[in-house]
Amino acid sequence: MSETVSSDKLLREFAPQIEHTGKYGKLWIGFLIVVICYGWFALYWQVSRGHIVTGMRDNVVWGVYIVNFIFFMGISYAGALISGTLHLFHAEWRKPIIRMAEFITIISLLIGPCFIMLCVGRLDRLPNLILFGRIQSPITWDVIAISTDIIGCILFLYLALLRDLGKMRDFKELKVPQWQKKMYKILALGYTGTPEQQLMLKKATDVMAGMVIAIAIIVYSVLAWIFSVTLQPGWHSTIFGPYFVIAAVYSGTGVLIVSMYFFRKVYHLENHITLQHFVNVGVIMLVLGAFFGYFTFSEYLTKWYGSEKNDEQLIQVLLKNYFNLFILSNYVGVLAPLIVVGFKKLRTINNITIAAGIVVIALWLNRYLIVVPTLETPYLPIQDDREAWLHYSATWVEWALTAAGVAMFCLLFTIGSKLIPIVQVSDLKEDPEQPGDIHLM
Amino acid sequence: MKRIKSGIILAFLILTGTIQLSAQDKADTTAPATTVLRFTCTSTSDDSLQLQAVISVKHEEGSTNLANALVLFYSVEQTGDVKIGGAKTDVHGIAVLKIASRNKYERNDQQMLSLKAMYDGNAKFEASESEFGLKPAKLKVSFYEEDSVRYVKVEGTQLNADGTETPITEGTVIVGVPKMLSILKIAEITLDSTGIGTAEFPKDIIGDSLGNLTVVAYIEENDIFGNIKASADNNWGLHKHLISPDRPSRELWTPIAPLWMIITLIIMLLGVWGHYVYAVVQLVLISKSAKANEKER
Numbered sequence: 001m002s003e004t005v006s007s008d009k010l011l012r013e014f015a016p017q018i019e020h021t022g023k024y025g026k027l028w029i030g031f032l033i034v035v036i037c038y039g040w041f042a043l044y045w046q047v048s049r050g051h052i053v054t055g056m057r058d059n060v061v062w063g064v065y066i067v068n069f070i071f072f073m074g075i076s077y078a079g080a081l082i083s084g085t086l087h088l089f090h091a092e093w094r095k096p097i098i099r100m101a102e103f104i105t106i107i108s109l110l111i112g113p114c115f116i117m118l119c120v121g122r123l124d125r126l127p128n129l130i131l132f133g134r135i136q137s138p139i140t141w142d143v144i145a146i147s148t149d150i151i152g153c154i155l156f157l158y159l160a161l162l163r164d165l166g167k168m169r170d171f172k173e174l175k176v177p178q179w180q181k182k183m184y185k186i187l188a189l190g191y192t193g194t195p196e197q198q199l200m201l202k203k204a205t206d207v208m209a210g211m212v213i214a215i216a217i218i219v220y221s222v223l224a225w226i227f228s229v230t231l232q233p234g235w236h237s238t239i240f241g242p243y244f245v246i247a248a249v250y251s252g253t254g255v256l257i258v259s260m261y262f263f264r265k266v267y268h269l270e271n272h273i274t275l276q277h278f279v280n281v282g283v284i285m286l287v288l289g290a291f292f293g294y295f296t297f298s299e300y301l302t303k304w305y306g307s308e309k310n311d312e313q314l315i316q317v318l319l320k321n322y323f324n325l326f327i328l329s330n331y332v333g334v335l336a337p338l339i340v341v342g343f344k345k346l347r348t349i350n351n352i353t354i355a356a357g358i359v360v361i362a363l364w365l366n367r368y369l370i371v372v373p374t375l376e377t378p379y380l381p382i383q384d385d386r387e388a389w390l391h392y393s394a395t396w397v398e399w400a401l402t403a404a405g406v407a408m409f410c411l412l413f414t415i416g417s418k419l420i421p422i423v424q425v426s427d428l429k430e431d432p433e434q435p436g437d438i439h440l441m
Numbered sequence: 442m443k444r445i446k447s448g449i450i451l452a453f454l455i456l457t458g459t460i461q462l463s464a465q466d467k468a469d470t471t472a473p474a475t476t477v478l479r480f481t482c483t484s485t486s487d488d489s490l491q492l493q494a495v496i497s498v499k500h501e502e503g504s505t506n507l508a509n510a511l512v513l514f515y516s517v518e519q520t521g522d523v524k525i526g527g528a529k530t531d532v533h534g535i536a537v538l539k540i541a542s543r544n545k546y547e548r549n550d551q552q553m554l555s556l557k558a559m560y561d562g563n564a565k566f567e568a569s570e571s572e573f574g575l576k577p578a579k580l581k582v583s584f585y586e587e588d589s590v591r592y593v594k595v596e597g598t599q600l601n602a603d604g605t606e607t608p609i610t611e612g613t614v615i616v617g618v619p620k621m622l623s624i625l626k627i628a629e630i631t632l633d634s635t636g637i638g639t640a641e642f643p644k645d646i647i648g649d650s651l652g653n654l655t656v657v658a659y660i661e662e663n664d665i666f667g668n669i670k671a672s673a674d675n676n677w678g679l680h681k682h683l684i685s686p687d688r689p690s691r692e693l694w695t696p697i698a699p700l701w702m703i704i705t706l707i708i709m710l711l712g713v714w715g716h717y718v719y720a721v722v723q724l725v726l727i728s729k730s731a732k733a734n735e736k737e738r
Contacts, residue, residue: 158724159720162724189724189727200726211720385532385533
């Protein structure tokens with residue numbers, strides 16, 4: 001068995017991204033810290049004054065926080081599924097982008113659950129979830145599943161990093177602080193790439209690649225069941241599990257493409273991440289988009305055709321009060337990648353990235369349309385007809401914390417790329433060949 | 442050229458989603474909206490009359506309640522309207538005013554009060570009014586037990602203008618128990634010539650955890666008496682248990698989870714964590730092999 005050995009030349013190419021942070025890089029980090037501080041202020045505002053400062057009320061008890069939670073968890077599972085699947089299928093072209101997918105998984109897994117905490121009015125009662133948790137409760141399933149998933153994904157990322165950590169430890173020319181070198185040494189576990197170590201690492205990575213796929217499907221299904229086991233109109237659906245899984249991978253693919261675009265530009269990875277990579281991930285996005293469109297159509301068609309009173313009411317609300325968002329989420333969000341990736345002439349890096357951006361926004365809106373309109377159309381009449389009780393509208397506090405979550409995602413991604421090369425150096429060849437193509441008619 | 446084409450297509454896609462934006466808001470109409478005032482009066486068991494007005498505003502799509510609107514109540518008398526008082530509507534559009542059943546307001550030949558509720562309106566909402574006539578009366582609810590059979594007894598009394606009381610000799614009284622959404626009817630009692638009626642009290646009504654029940658008796662929309670309402674409490678209900686002891690003990694709402702759920706969870710967690718442990722063991726072996734290699738060197 002021979003491992004692809006990256007030369008010092010290749011490490012030298014990636015060293016500057018770790019050694020230096022330029023003027024714009026510092027500005028970017030500063031900007032993200034400002035947004036996060038604004039979020040902390042909003043959090044203080046919310047904790048000191050209570051949830052009355054949010055748009056959530058007795059009827060619409062969930063708002064953009066839960067939407068952000070579902071969204072971040074979704075993109076995390078996408079990262080796990082993409083990296084796990086591509087690893088198991090030995091897709092060679094995955095190598096320059098696989099680390100980004102893994103970073104997306106870990107970072108969003110750390111941020112997502114924070115949003116569910118923001119929904120809790122009495123955070124001091126949070127330990128009760130563990131102390132008095134009932135296995136029958138989908139919330140308990142979610143707590144167990146997410147914590148299991150976080151540990152699994154961190155383990156998978158660590159296994160994937162091990163060879164690079166060894167390379168970084170042994171690369172003497174790297175000009176980084178002493179603590180960073182020590183960190184590489186400790187985390188590398190003395191890995192030198194002997195055939196025996198390679199075999200052990202391969203076994204562990206293969207097992208974990210399979211596990212993260214399975215766990216990702218289970219965890220996101222559990223998240224879907226939080227909604228679908230209730231009898232609420234719009235939520236009580238047998239296809240919610242697979243629908244959520246597909247939507248998650250779809251949005252995650254979008255985030256991956258956007259990340260590829262920015263890191264390619266910022267770290268000048270044009271030689272390693274080529275148009276073909278964008279097309280390949282774009283094709284995955286296209287297929288997922290088709291599945292997502294199919295699930296969405298199936299979900300709404302059956303509700304509309306059944307004409308059950310409350311479902312009908314919900315569809316009325318969606319098509320009347322949320323018409324623009326509905327179209328953007330369920331039509332534009334599906335058609336954009338189908339058109340851009342489907343027509344060969346339109347397949348440029350910019351177009352695919354724009355389509356991916358549209359997908360990300362559309363899928364966030366999709367989650368919003370799943371959560372809010374249903375809560376605005378309950379079975380029992382709302383016992384108060386004040387506007388704030390009837391209709392949810394997010395406040396500045398919720399938007400500030402949402403922005404802080406996104407900023408934290410970007411900051412952790414940036415910090416991650418400053419500690420470890422954003423592409424898997426140990427897998428790359430010195431002179432990259434054109435990656436394999438995913439053929440599309 | 443390629444970029445221009447693709448840009449046009451993408452712009453079209455985004456526009457499809459947002460083209461409806463401008464068409465959403467309709468122009469406000471300047472004419473005041475039509476209001477509907479529903480006025481009812483209820484004689485209650487504490488010798489008072491509850492005057493209630495509900496104001497709603499009509500729209501194309503239906504109607505909504507009008508909050509914070511001042512409703513004035515009048516007694517319609519031969520010499521003209523005499524103002525009784527006013528009340529503002531709450532968020533449900535309801536304004537309530539309570540007055541004594543025995544009051545100074547003029548009655549007609551049939552000893553009936555003629556009352557009126559008025560909303561003056563403003564630039565946004567039209568004025569509206571409604572009238573209601575009734576003779577004050579009251580109901581009294583009591584309970585007794587005879588030969589181990591429990592009964593509910595209702596007594597109806599008319600309150601005359603001269604201060605005397607006469608029995609309500611005709612009319613049907615509904616007896617019920619308020620539940621979460623509506624009143625559960627338990628009996629329909631016809632009053633006799635003395636104004637009294639009884640009915641057997643059912644044995645299967647569920648009360649609170651101590652069996653306490655509130656029983657209401659009412660006459661609705663009677664031509665002479667309008668609405669009359671009274672209530673009383675007893676502890677004849679069945680004790681409510683959240684968990685019935687004769688049900689299986691492993692259901693979703695019981696403290697112990699269903700067995701299948703526990704088994705499934707254990708299998709899944711063992712499966713997943715078993716693999717995690719395997720991966721960690723491989724890492725430990727890598728570390729050990731590295732140390733061994735170092736020693737050899």
